[in-house]
Amino acid sequence: MSVRTVYTEMASVEAGRNQCHAKIQKHSETGEYRVKFYVQATWQNRSDYFTDDLSDAKQTAAVQCWRGFADTAI
Secondary structure, eight states: OOEEEEEEEEEEOSTTSOEEEEEEEEETTTOOEEEEEEETTEEOGGGOEEESOHHHHHHHHHHHHHTTHHHHOO
């Protein structure tokens, strides 16, 4: 089993708020993409998102980081 990071989305939502970023990883055997969200450099493992479409994964990473995921995660 091999997993590699294929894309990273970074966001500083506003001054004084949490910094969010997302890493998109591709599983080599299944072809599935996993979006892993981080707030203040801490992985939010219960917020992972899975899809087989890279475009969907990128859009989800951007939306969640830029539209407030960083404000709602621990």
